[in-house]
Amino acid sequence: xxxxxxxxxxxxxxxxxxxxxxxxxxxxxxxxxxxxxxxxxxxxxxxxxxxxxxxxxxxxxxxxxxxxxxxxxxxxxxxxxxxxxxxxxxxxxxxxxxxxxxxxxxxxxxxxxxxxxxxxxxxxxxxxxxxxxxxxxxxxxxxxxxxxxxxxxxxxxxxxxxxxxxxxxxxxxxxxxxxxxxxxxxxxxxxxxxxxxxxxxxxxxxxxxxxxxxxxxxxxxxxxxxxxxxxxxxxxxxxxxxxxxxxxxxxxxxxxxxxxxxxxxxxxxxxxxxxxxxxxxxxxxxxxxxxxxxxxxxxxxxxxxxxxxxx
Numbered sequence: 001x002x003x004x005x006x007x008x009x010x011x012x013x014x015x016x017x018x019x020x021x022x023x024x025x026x027x028x029x030x031x032x033x034x035x036x037x038x039x040x041x042x043x044x045x046x047x048x049x050x051x052x053x054x055x056x057x058x059x060x061x062x063x064x065x066x067x068x069x070x071x072x073x074x075x076x077x078x079x080x081x082x083x084x085x086x087x088x089x090x091x092x093x094x095x096x097x098x099x100x101x102x103x104x105x106x107x108x109x110x111x112x113x114x115x116x117x118x119x120x121x122x123x124x125x126x127x128x129x130x131x132x133x134x135x136x137x138x139x140x141x142x143x144x145x146x147x148x149x150x151x152x153x154x155x156x157x158x159x160x161x162x163x164x165x166x167x168x169x170x171x172x173x174x175x176x177x178x179x180x181x182x183x184x185x186x187x188x189x190x191x192x193x194x195x196x197x198x199x200x201x202x203x204x205x206x207x208x209x210x211x212x213x214x215x216x217x218x219x220x221x222x223x224x225x226x227x228x229x230x231x232x233x234x235x236x237x238x239x240x241x242x243x244x245x246x247x248x249x250x251x252x253x254x255x256x257x258x259x260x261x262x263x264x265x266x267x268x269x270x271x272x273x274x275x276x277x278x279x280x281x282x283x284x285x286x287x288x289x290x291x292x293x294x295x296x297x298x299x300x301x302x303x304x305x306x307x308x309x310x311x
Contacts, residue, residue: 006081006082006105007036007079007080007081007082008032008034008035008036008080008081008082008083008084008101009035009036009037009038009078009079009080009082009083009084010028010032010035010036010037010038010084010086010097011038011040011071011074011078011083011084011085011086012024012025012028012037012038012039012040012052012057012086012087012088013040013042013067013070013071013074013085013087013088014039014040014041014042014044014048014052014088015041015042015043015044015048016044016045016046016048017044017048017088017089017090018044018046018047018048018051020088020089020090021039021048021051021052021055021057021088021090022051022052022054022055023090024086024088024089024090024094025037025039025052025055025056025057026055027090027094028084028086028094028097029055029056030094031094031095031097031098032084032094032097032098032101035084036058036080037056037057037058038057038058038059038060038074038078039052039053039057039058039059039060039088040059040060040061040062040070040073040074041059041060041061041062042061042062042065042066042067042069042070043061043062043063043065048088049061052088060073060077064170066170066171067171067172067174068167068168068169068170068171068172068173068174068177069170071085071167071174072167075162075163075165075167080159081158081159081308082101082104082105082156082157082158082159082308083156083157083158083159083161083162084097084100084101084155084156084157085153085154085155085156085157086153086154086155087153087154090197091196091197091198092114092153092154092194092196092197093114093194093195093196093197096114096154096192096194096195097156099192100112100114100154100156100192100194101156103190103192104156104157104158104308105308107188107190108188108307108308109158109188109189109190110157110158110160110161110182110187110188110189111155111156111157111158111161111178111182111187111189111190112155112156112189112190112191112192113147113149113150113152113154113155113179113189113190113191113192114149114152114153114154114155114191114192114193114194115148115149115152115191115192115193115194116149116152116154116194116195116196117193117194117195117196118196132149132150132151135150135151135176135217135220136148136149136150136151138217138220139176139179139180139183139220142220142224142228143180143183143184143227144183147179147191148191149191150175150176150179151172151175151176152175153175154194155178158308159305159306159308160302160305160306160307160308161182161187161302163305164298164301164302164304164305165178165181166298169219173218173219176219176220176223177219177223180220180223180227181298184227184295184298185295185298185299185302187302226291227291227295228291229283229284229287229288229290229291230284230285230287230288231284232284233280233281233283233284233287234280234281234284236277236280237276237277237278237279237280237281237284238277239277240273240274240276240277240280241273241274241277243273244270244271244273244274244277245270245274247266247269247270247273248266248267248270250263250266251263251266251267251270
């Protein structure tokens, strides 16, 4: 069992979840009796805030629309030893929470992700399932470590993680950013299987499969460019150099045979592409040095927070 002397905060971002939020608060109150439950209302047009307050949660608000904005405010405002982040749609299993927290404490981890296991066909739409697998595979290929469910909205964090994490995302791509941050600093993380249920009647998903999928993919590409600049710009440089060489071959053959350069525009284009290729690789080298410095600053911010210990 999780020790009661630790300060545990349950963070619940909500938007139009009047039909679900009271049950979420009650379930996590039962699973974690000593925890403080914070519900952050993100401009709901129904009685989400009132329902959460009536259920006994501490209710606060974030006016800027988007889950990333809400998580940024939560991480900045709430002070605790262990943080549990869970969506307020009643799809996640509260009894799994103590097991996730115990794993975080016993194994000295910084993040434990709830690996969703479907409990009904309606819980996880096919488009979301396919998109999650594609994005998870892309993340593993890009950053060299395998998560099985990077888009899970059920996570437990150490104080070190929360207070050193610079939230940059605005919307649902926040889950991707959390995973990349942990991978980039080689933080100890794990996944715990948890049941995943269908939404209660009257609750609707705010995640648009295509729109938010492309936003998440775009975020991963931006993070790849920011965290792996040498690989990113070297790949562009190699592509430009290859095109330049292909264009230059007939020009070179003609010059060798006749001593003339009749295709001057092609020669100029080829030379320009090669110069751009060299500039791209050079930019990657410079930015790689900058990224290493940023990574050191992030690690120092992480290490400035005291390590979590079970009493």
